[in-house]
Amino acid sequence: MSAPVHIVLLYQSLLGIYGDQGNARVLQRRLEWRDIPSRLTVVEPGDPVPDDAQVYLLGGGEDNAQVSAVRALQADGGLHRAVDRGAAVLAVCAGYQIAGRTFTIGDDDTVIDGLGLLDVTTTRAPERAVGEILTKWIGHDGDEAWLTGFENHGGHTRLAPGVTPLARVEIGVGNCGDGTEGAISGKVIGTYPHGPVLARNPALADHVLSLGLDQELAPLERPEIDQLRSERIAAVRASR
């Protein structure tokens, strides 16, 4: 039997305000449902970031937490080594912003250097984006291509020319109101729908796992998740 799949949840205390640890639970359980062993390392600032894992998770947090997180990750270097080695990263909300080139904090728009894993920049938006969001995953078809979630962010993220968005917005704001949502570079995915976005989007969860494992995974039948997806997609469409 091969070594357990290693998942790293980064800085829950700083980047975990919207139930972001849920993504780690979802990934682990989806592996377990397929009888694939896994282990989770929860890393807090000051702890070394292991560079041998297959999947890294970054979640949502407030301005000061973003700054502390980006500084600690830069000082540690483990995440960058892992990405160079071919690990997958899912960066959500504030985690997406810090994965970019720069982001700003505070009313005076102080510019902070990000991790540079995605060629995107974030600035303060004129208006906060809060609400259910529905997007269509680029390059995917069928029911699984609909990505459903809840966004709550005060930043506008712009993609450098040539950077691929994750999805096209049907309802909601996404990156900056230009119709794009999220960004992909290699095996790094950034997205705004926050918290346990993988709970509502199992195909995206399996995609993150297959990126990290370099292999496709057998499909899983989970009717309760299909039911939740239809409810949420119908609700957000009805609210438009």
Add this chain to the structure above:
Amino acid sequence: MKLDPSALAKLLAGRRIAMVSGTNGKTTTTHLLNAAIRTWADRHAPGVGVVTNADGANLHHGIASALSAAPDADIAVLETDERVVADVVRLGHPEVLVMLNFSRDQLDRNHEIKRLARMWREALRTAGADGPVVVANADEPLIVWACRDARQVVWVDTGSTWTADASLCPECGAVLHRSDDGRWSCPACGLAEPDATWQVVGGSITGPDGTTYEPQLQLPGRFNLANAACALAAAVEFGVDTDSALTGMATVTAPAGRFATVTFGDTTARLLLAKNPAGWAEALPLAATPTVVLAIDAAAADGRDVSWLWDVDYEQLQGRTVIATGPRAQDLAVRLSYAGVEHRVVPDLLAALQGHREPVDVVATYTPFQRLRKAAGI
């Protein structure tokens, strides 16, 4: 809708005021403090009237409507929403303000909890020498930060266990240090947990002079003991003797329906309210029945985003039977599947409570909790 401030100022004028705020425990603590003050007034100050907003209506209008119904009451014990604290401090010149805790709640509306703390700090600074004595939870960095400019603070060590919203120093942003005994301090700017004069120790409360009190509460859980410690400290600051306070607090049974045991047809149910991850962390361990009903909604009063479901340790329900109900039951069902908890979904709230032979504990978010109270006639 905001009430004309001068109308609220008039209603507050000429009364002795004690107020209670914080994310969780406001209603219960207000009931405890009200009972303490009322018992003292009955015994030692006959003819002194006490008014309170007992039903949890804690915004401008709720407070105004309680006060206008009791124009002659000399004392007002007011549960105050976090967003209204600054106005009541400014307009009502309260003698005592209880600050219980600050944690993530309704993030779709309150994007940063620090913003609320900043408003409190500013209100207390502006009030200056005219400000209230603050009875505050020393375990919470954001509360301690908000009290820095208060005229006088009485610190209570409540033994809080929820630390997920207090990783960074509110003053300078550095990562806080926590010692083995749970005390917090900032390695960068020196902000640190103050020494408390009141303490929750085990099942009792220790006062400033070292006296230990054993409150005979009818409310369950460690969290309510913490609420009682804050209410007792506030009562003493208000001039109430501890015997009256403890006697009064022991009469409180089901503040605004919380912890009430009610019947729906043949089913006996105990109602527990949980509004946010910190609240669930306290309420869920109290749910002890073999079948547990969990009611979830995402109306405005619940917070429209249910991401918080993933911050609650539902894994502790493994081996029990869970009935998921309410408009967002399906979100809970998915959460429970991932938690490995057996469950069934009964979307209709009242249908979920039908036909249980054994008593059930119900944990509900705000909107379904109020619907259950109404349905049970309490």
